[in-house]
Amino acid sequence: MTNLWTDIRSTDLVIVMGGNAAEAHPCGFKWVTRAKAERGAKLIVVDPRFTRTAAVADYYAPIRPGTDITFLLGLIKYCIDNNKVQWDYVKPYTNAAFVVKAGYSFKDGLFSGYDPAKRIYDRSTWDYEIGPDGYAVVDETLTSPRCVWNLLKEHVAAYTPEMVERICGTPKAKFLHVAAMVGEMSAPDKAMTSMYALGWTQHSYGAQNIRTMAMLQLVLGNIGLRGGGVNALRGHSNIQGLTDLGLMSELIPGYLGMPHDNEKDLQTYLKTRGFKPLRPDQISYWKNYPNFMVSFLKAMWGEAATKDNDYHYDWIPKLDKPMYDMMQAFELMAHGKMNGYVCQGFNPLLSGPNRAKVTTGLSKLKFLVVMDPLDTETANFWQNHGEYNNVDPAEIATEVIQLPTTCFAEDEGSLTNSGRWLQWHWAGGDPPGQAKADAWIMAQIHLRMKALYQKEGGKLPEPILNLDWQYKVPANPTPDELAREMNGKALAPVADPADPTKILVAKGKQLPSFAFLRADGSTACGCWIYSGCYTEAGNMMARRDNTNVGDANVYPKWAFSWPVNRRILYNRASCDLTGKPWDPTRKIIWWNGKLWTGYDVPDMLPTANPEKVMPFIMDAEGTARLWVRGLMVDGPFPTHYEPFEAPVVNVLAPRIRGNPASRVFADDLAEFGDAKEFPIVGTSYRLTEHFHFWTKHDRVNAMLQPEFFVEISEQLAKEKRIANGSWVRVWSRRGSIKAVACVTKRLQPFTIEGRTVHMVGIPLHWGFMGLTHKGFGPNSLTPVVGDANVETPEFKAFLLDIEPTTPPAGFHGA
């Protein structure tokens, strides 16, 4: 989230699109009901289904799965055409005026530089024109045809309300109703908040879905304001923490990049990460990258990492391809190229696309380690459960090692919520049986591996042997010790750069924030963005003072919010160029003539001149980006692509299937279905009664939603002669499942290109373990292809067919 849960209370308009906040985030949704009840805020839901969020919305508009970019670009076009643009925000605070260099183009659905054989772009033309002064050229009059604003106008020209209806299936009148409500939010004293989740991410252009909303919010002047922002509703209670700590193959903690093969040494690695400001007076805070990276290396290898040995940058693994995501891992397994898999708090048999491929991959492993509080389907993938897991155990040689772990309530530590709050929690009980904390298990594995390397040697033992491991009890690092390590400490006295005689942090002390990190080896920090969470003042995450300072709804004394306890990112943009809040009734920070001050930690140098230093300090431009240069692999602007399995061709670029920059493995390409064979759109989602695959193990949740079902419209039911509550078979090119049908008015067919497009909704909580009845998940049907930038699988739009069937053996009705 750019903002935070409690801030939603301050909004004027909530748009829930690409998510289902009421069902998937019911506790956080209270801030929506508060905003509605306390300040008369309105709620818009745009969703393929009439969800429980829609049930309490002021306005609902349907949309065909996978067409959100068209809808949002349509909204941007509407705002531009109807002058619903907050000009005083857009002109100085975005890159609207930046001039794009010659060579960049967009035609027939493709940007300049596309290589169809490799499915990648050469992004060298996706940049600004650089002037003789070394800075990007800007045209403040917005008259240059190559300035970002005019390129944007040209880019969105195709997305008329008629085109929105044609692609999205949203009736024009409904689209215009939404557009009118959204357009009102361009007033300086109005703010809209966007709440989204996996409904946007689980597409082959998921990151671009979110970008399009970010662009709309910039056009409306809603980023950095109370009640504004683009707000990701994160899952699993700590998914935000997972990404923050870099638990992804291409990241190291704090969103630093995992080095690639061609980045042989630290200097080469840092060379492309210099982040020189692109405009005069701008901060470009990522220029501190070396401080973060070297401090991370010091946290990894302590005294062994020195200036002379490049802080042992050589010990960091180097990527030979963009990433080793889940789909890549199962591709390797399926081809026998990955032999062991450690599965920690993850149930890929039900959450990886194309379950048949997941089963194939797991079956070819030598060993599978599962660390989980529950007895998961993945750990039992080799068991035969009739048609629910039809495998032959005799054919599977994989050794499965189950290591039972504590669940969150049996463990101490911090959870990072969607609003970036690190909230400390304490164990509420002892774990049952042999269950152990994950940190304890990881420590055992590390120490045993270290002992083996010491005894037997091996290839490159040094990173393991020298891993900094200064815990009081090496076999059991405490959450407290780990948290202090994340925060970082001074390994040598940290001096003031302006006055080297002035020592800011004494040796051995916890650092107050990442502003004190150094690239000279004098500081260690496990995760720079978390610095400040555990200082000499104590564990800031454990703070429990819920004073509503300034009635701003940001609760700055509760827990700790990264970065530097800042609650609203880009909050400098909540004020005009003179530093005056756009909405005096909703102040968050302001310029007092000398300093930035307010109820939140300013996202700005305290002394920075408001008229010179622009609000988006992380960007080299100082501004936000309506056009993102080469920062995304699939285009500087979002554009309409159909899902890889789509019921219609891409009307704007008929020759393009899916996202042209998405990675597709050959075997998976062969398993994509087409609309002739599979005319119906499938989509997947969660239900409020369950949490992923956990709560089916709990008797109360199991009772509240006991059995797998799929949802279809009354029209489709009639066409296929399916009665409510009867059994159906649903299949795609990759698999076939049985379910009970839920025939409902909440799903309606779409009219696309003059024909009826039906949809089947498939919730995801069932499997063959636990207390609920055995069932399937959508992943038995879904294709293996993901977002071009981050490889989130395309779970939200695919093709299938449906027919009535008989109940599975032993089931009710059988």
Place this chain on the structure above:
Amino acid sequence: MGAARTMTVVRSSATSSANAAVSFRDEVVKLIDVSKCIGCKACQAACIEWNDTVQPIGYFTGSYQNPPDLTPHMFTLMRFNEWVNPKSGELEWLIRKDGCMHCAEPGCLAACPAPGAIVQYENGIVDFVQENCIGCGYCVKGCPFDIPRISAMPAKAYKCTLCSDRVAVGDGPACAKACPTEAIVFGTKQEMLHHAAGRLIDLKSRGFAEAGLYNPGGVKGTHVMYVLPHADQPELYSNLPANPRISPWVKIWKGAATKYASLAAMAAFIVGAVVHHVASGPNQVSDKDEEEARKLIEGRR
């Protein structure tokens, strides 16, 4: 029934006189704002957890409603209704948390033949006292909202207690505590009426001209009230009765001049009840139950 020690009973089933109230306690109300309800069933989960009941794991029967109906183990239930508003042509998914309304004039209590099996506290909570319950099912017939359910073995009537045990020690009901969107709120009647008035202003501003408070006069008002966007059509909300009132038969036999007349009325009522509602299985009112009930009533009068 920990509540009995700290809350004062003002009415008790099958007894002619109420205890004199020794202290006045504020009337309480649980207000359910349908317009804020997201149908998440946290109230159902909290209800099961607090009351420590075990509701068997059922099946999907074509609706999100689970279990499909109230049971002796599930005292509250989210009921779902898909309704196309003929005025707007738009779908509305009307979700209502069903459960005991804690009527000011409780039909269950009036119908109950077992002394002390149903009590009403001065704060308005109507509670079932299972030790005294004979499982006859008359409360089911007496209830204009079809709330009580009779367990199999032993046969006892169950329903929402409004968490009388929690209220007695100053807590609100478990469902209100669990409700993530503050759709369920609890407080004194005065506070809740005030809160509801504010909600109605908000709903009317959003175009719900007929928004209103459901607090039906036929049972002299209730201690569970609903804020309804379509208060002119309460039946839309999974058959919430527009004009709930206690069956005239219950009034006749409990209010009659002589025990013979009332017994006659009761007999007619039982016939109706047996045929009409408590129709099958162990919930049936047996001859023995009737005899027991008669003895109890005669003994008391």
